Amino acid sequence: MSTYTHYYDVVRRIPRGRVATYGQVAHLAGLPGRARQVGYAMSAVPDDSDIPWHRVINARGEVSDRSGGFAFERIQRVLLEAEGIAFDARDRVDLPRFRWDPPTNDGSAAEN
DNA sequence: CCGTTGACGGCGA
């Protein structure tokens, strides 16, 4: 089994109703510290892609500010709320509660 | 080849 995974492969594993941070994705992809590159890679993802790009948010638990327009930020939030993710009054997600806990090859398999 | 930019993150103030 290859330990190497592409950013997109990691994002594809994020289950519905869960979120992951850019840094988390980078770490899981085997490239800790490349959070910024993850965001850069996400910018190349087309809307009709099967990659759940909207489930990737920043470490503060908020939808990142992109350059270009507010439209996508709003869309991202709507998509997340549609999955049951809640935003507080400051437009932030409670990470301890909604952050995706990646599966471990411990022997105990049984999530989602 | 070099300087700037950017869906980020950690750390210090």
Place this chain on the structure above:
DNA sequence: ATCGCCGCCAACG
């Protein structure tokens, strides 16, 4: 807990 600065790295011009 919030704000700002600096560090990382690949893509662009």
